[in-house]
Amino acid sequence: MNARDKARYKLRAEMFKALSHPMRIFMLEKLREKPWCVCELAVEVGIEKSIASKHLSQLKRVGLIEDEKRGTLVEYRLVAPCILEMAECAEATVLDKRKKHVELLQST
Amino acid sequence: MNARDKARYKLRAEMFKALSHPMRIFMLEKLREKPWCVCELAVEVGIEKSIASKHLSQLKRVGLIEDEKRGTLVEYRLVAPCILEMAECAEATVLDKRKKHVELLQST
DNA sequence: TGCAAAGTTGCAAAATAGAGAAACAAGGGG
């Protein structure tokens, strides 16, 4: 594995790590509807605003969302909706595989 | 957020968590070429076979790969190549966004 | 039966991530 590949795998891993928390998935789903400010989003998902801010900063760090200041509030919006389609696709794949696995077990 | 959505977000998060390590991404890339046994794959990626085994079990747990015993060795193979295509797509999207961001910064 | 190879599992240590509370920074309106 050369340095270039190493960097690529690390980048992908970091992106997936940003996606590896239920709350962050939920927040991305909300951001799919419309841009939200931290405060409203925190209430919507039912957590402290400081925690919401931290989750959002992780998503922003890997480039999945962007922010824009509007006076005292910060509006976050989804950059790549395809990421969530990807999530659905992956979920479907895994669920389908699990289903087949169960069927296989039942048929024997 | 109802219980059903909660479970769905958790499932997706677990899948992404399985993808959130550079070594596991690398192993999936290798498995894209052909099925590998633990021993060979460990040598290929340059880690202890016990560690390779643990990484592989994480990928298997979420259904991304499958294993089959062949005598004393265990052959792992990729179940969902679309996951990796997905990873490339996502990477491209994020990189593209970052590139635009850089261009934007440079133009101002 | 004994041994070697291939994998898995258990354990302890180190590293990392997450939550909660409080402090801190930046605007906007009185």
Add this chain to the structure above:
DNA sequence: CCCCTTGTTTCTCTATTTTGCAACTTTGCA
């Protein structure tokens, strides 16, 4: 200028993850 609202950051504690090593299991073969 003062204060309130909005967000971010820091600190501490806890939980999870990763690693390296050793022990253990299973299988194939002499």
